[in-house]
Amino acid sequence: MFSYEHYVPILKSKDAEFGALTMLKAEAKEKVSPYFHVTEIPKPSKHKKESKKPKKEITIEGYLRNIGRKISNIRGHKAVFVDLNDVDGISYGNVDQRIILEFFQNIKKGDINIIPACGIHLIRPYEKIIEAVCKKINTGICLRIEADDMEDVADVNDKIDRLLKLTDVPIDRCDLLVDMKELKKSHVRPIEEVLSMLNKMPYIGKSRTFILASSSFPKIFDKGDSAADRNDIALWKEIKNQRKQLERMPTYGDYGIQNPDWKVSSEFVRSAVNLRYACDDYWLLYKGKLQKKGDGQFKGFCKKIMRRNEYGKVDFSWADGHIKDCANGIEGPGNGATWRKIGFNRHMTITVKQIA
Numbered sequence: 001m002f003s004y005e006h007y008v009p010i011l012k013s014k015d016a017e018f019g020a021l022t023m024l025k026a027e028a029k030e031k032v033s034p035y036f037h038v039t040e041i042p043k044p045s046k047h048k049k050e051s052k053k054p055k056k057e058i059t060i061e062g063y064l065r066n067i068g069r070k071i072s073n074i075r076g077h078k079a080v081f082v083d084l085n086d087v088d089g090i091s092y093g094n095v096d097q098r099i100i101l102e103f104f105q106n107i108k109k110g111d112i113n114i115i116p117a118c119g120i121h122l123i124r125p126y127e128k129i130i131e132a133v134c135k136k137i138n139t140g141i142c143l144r145i146e147a148d149d150m151e152d153v154a155d156v157n158d159k160i161d162r163l164l165k166l167t168d169v170p171i172d173r174c175d176l177l178v179d180m181k182e183l184k185k186s187h188v189r190p191i192e193e194v195l196s197m198l199n200k201m202p203y204i205g206k207s208r209t210f211i212l213a214s215s216s217f218p219k220i221f222d223k224g225d226s227a228a229d230r231n232d233i234a235l236w237k238e239i240k241n242q243r244k245q246l247e248r249m250p251t252y253g254d255y256g257i258q259n260p261d262w263k264v265s266s267e268f269v270r271s272a273v274n275l276r277y278a279c280d281d282y283w284l285l286y287k288g289k290l291q292k293k294g295d296g297q298f299k300g301f302c303k304k305i306m307r308r309n310e311y312g313k314v315d316f317s318w319a320d321g322h323i324k325d326c327a328n329g330i331e332g333p334g335n336g337a338t339w340r341k342i343g344f345n346r347h348m349t350i351t352v353k354q355i356a
Contacts, residue, residue: 001175001208002078004240006031007351008177008211008253009344010260013038013067016340017256021074023318023345029076031352035117035142035177035213035253036082038067060088060095064103072110080107081117081142081175085126093125097132104137115175117142120149120159131166140173140208147180150197157202176207177253180214181260183231191238195245204248212236213253215260221285223272225304228283233354252355257283257343271336273297275323276343278350279310291333298333302326312350319346 011017013036021034041063064087071080082104084090090100107114116133118126120143134141143163149156164174178201180189189197204210216231232254243249257276273288275298286304288297302323305311312320319342325331 002033002251004210004249004251005355006033006078006209006251007348007355008033008035008081008213008251009256009348009351010035010037010179010213010253011256011344012036012258013070014337014340015070016337017344018070018074019337019341020319020344020348021077023341024076024348025317026076028349028352030078031356032348033077033079033081034074036071036080038064038082038084038087040086040088060090061099063087064099065106068103068107071107071114072112075112077113079113079115079175081115081177082107083117083142083144085118090129091123091126093129097129100129101132101136104133108137108139113139115139115142117144117175117177118163119144119146120156120163122163127163127166130163134167134169140175141167141169142175142177144177144179145201147178147197150178150200153200153202160202171203171206172208174203174207175209175211176201176203177211177213178250179253180212182219183214183216183235191235191242194235194239195242198239198250199245199247210248210250211253212239212250213255215255215258217255217257217259217283218285219259219261221274221287223287223289226285226287228285230278230280230282233351234281236355252351254351256347257340271339273301273333274339275301275305276339276347277305277310278343278347280350280354283347284308284310291335296333298339299326299329312346317346317349319343319349 011034041058089095104114104116116130118130143160145156164171214232214235216229218228236252240249273291275286277284286301291297305323306327314321314324322331322342
């Protein structure tokens with residue numbers, strides 16, 4: 001389906017992420033296959049004034065239909081992996097299977113190569129759902145294995161075998177994703193240990209694709225101007241330099257400008273004005289105060305970026321062009337979703353260039 005010179009960003013199913021993908025250039029899109037963790041149904045914001053008119057409750061069916069439409073609108077990708085484990089009640093079998101099947105079928109009808117994704121530790125009700133989806137849409141399966149799981153390779157092998165047998169998916173239609181999650185400085189694995197772990201992965205040479213994902217984006221960054229090392233892409237580059245020691249070179253995956261701890265950044269927590277700008281080896285991070293009408297914080301951040309050597313050409317990405325327009329007052333400061341869209345679009349664009 002794709003080689004190691006491809007990119008699998010692990011994303012939330014938020015408007016900013018969808019928007020960032022939509023604004024990628026065509027040549028970048030075909031090198032990106034997003035993995036969506038569909039988030040739980042949004043809860044009412046505590047920061048918005050209560051409307052006198054009662055809001056209509058969001059149902060699982062309506063929520064998934066809306067997410068499905070958004071996924072159907074992101075064209076040009078070789079594959080789109082979708083993991084529903086975090087959606088309210090689905091992993092426990094509390095959602096009508098018909099709703100989930102329709103979700104996947106409707107996206108597939110839109111000529112999107114949608115591939116169901118899940119971890120290997122499933123409770124029985126969710127296993128039945130994954131089985132039904134895989135047999136119905138027949139696009140294979142993506143299995144996500146956490147790095148800690150690899151401490152018991154035999155158990156990982158057994159769980160992969162069980163899920164492939166259950167879903168009637170042959171190994172050559174299975175995508176294996178090893179997720180190292182956050183690369184904490186205090187627990188950095190030696191490269192030899194990472195190579196050894198990857199070589200122990202069952203079916204490494206037989207699976208349709210083989211992906212290694214990790215993240216070094218900070219959970220929280222301080223106010224002011226700072227930077228954070230992109231240790232995730234640095235690790236992959238080091239693995240690439242030693243790929244002769246591997247049976248198979250993994251495709252690169254990361255969490256973009258988002259820490260793997262989903263709970264840290266809630267959709268309804270008012271965030272301070274910020275700009276996250278990916279460079280080759282690090283992120284430039286700018287953080288201010290809560291935005292007030294008419295303040296120029298974000299415009300100021302954009303001007304700072306443009307004065308730096310790392311700033312890309314205006315046509316490098318949609319994000320770079322938008323930053324210039326914001327700096328020049330052509331575009332307004334936007335909001336949290338705008339800032340995330342800019343950050344993700346820039347990050348994905350530069351990452352595609354790096355892995356080629």
